[in-house]
Amino acid sequence: MLGKIFKSATNSFTLKYPFSWEYKIDPDAKGDTMMFFKKNEGMGTLRLTSMVISKKGMVKPIIEEYHKKIKSSRIYKRDDTFYLEYSETPKTDKDIEMYYWYIGKKDILIVLSFTILKFKKSNPKTISDLKTAKEIIKSVKINR
Numbered sequence: 001m002l003g004k005i006f007k008s009a010t011n012s013f014t015l016k017y018p019f020s021w022e023y024k025i026d027p028d029a030k031g032d033t034m035m036f037f038k039k040n041e042g043m044g045t046l047r048l049t050s051m052v053i054s055k056k057g058m059v060k061p062i063i064e065e066y067h068k069k070i071k072s073s074r075i076y077k078r079d080d081t082f083y084l085e086y087s088e089t090p091k092t093d094k095d096i097e098m099y100y101w102y103i104g105k106k107d108i109l110i111v112l113s114f115t116i117l118k119f120k121k122s123n124p125k126t127i128s129d130l131k132t133a134k135e136i137i138k139s140v141k142i143n144r
Contacts, residue, residue, distance in 0.1 A: 002139055008032070012108050013050060016139040018132060036136060043116060043126040046133045050110045059104035066102060081105040081142060089118070097121060099130070105142040112137055 002016035006023060009032075017023065017036055026033040026047065036046040053059055063082045067075040073086035084102040101112040114133045120126045 002135055006034075006036075008050060011143055012052070013110060013140060013142045015048075015136055015141070017136050021132070021136075036133075038129060038132075041125065043120060043123065043129040044114050044133065046136060047113045047115075048110060049112075050108065053104075053107050053109055056107055059106065059109050062109060063102050063104050095119070099133070101137050103137075103140055103142065106144040108142045108144055110140060110142070112140075 001018060003019045004017050004021075005014060006017060007014045018038075020040075021036055021038050023034050023036045026035050029047075029049065032051065033047060033049040036048065037044070053062065060082050063075060063084045066084055067073050070084075070086050070088075072088070073084050075082070075084045077083070082102075082104045085100065087097055087099045089097055095118055097116050097118050099114040099116075103110045103112070114130060116126050116130065
């Protein structure tokens with residue numbers, strides 16, 4: 001159950017996440033990047049990077065361009081927010097699977113990723129954590 005609420009420092013977005021998860025700012029990343037993860041024995045980390053696109057009206061074209069480049073991606077719009085999602089195995093590491101989501105509205109673009117180990121893909125804990133990550137992503141609200 002998603003019970004905690006995270007509000008970005010600039011109030012550009014909010015999201016909900018479970019009491020059994022926590023977050024921290026990614027010290028190795030540039031920009032506004034957070035990591036959400038299950039406190040004990042989590043099977044993956046949900047990374048979130050938010051950015052302001054300085055040129056107005058560019059969020060939709062950016063998402064559409066990624067959709068053209070990534071054939072397996074799914075693009076859709078809900079209300080006035082654009083979404084793109086896909087998964088892939090990186091060429092540099094065949095042991096993991098990456099899930100990506102792009103969420104954009106007006107001048108805000110949020111990029112999320114969730115990484116799992118392929119050999120644990122059918123593990124019930126991995127399945128549960130991926131399902132929770134997707135619920136967190138569905139809760140993202142851009143405040144514009």
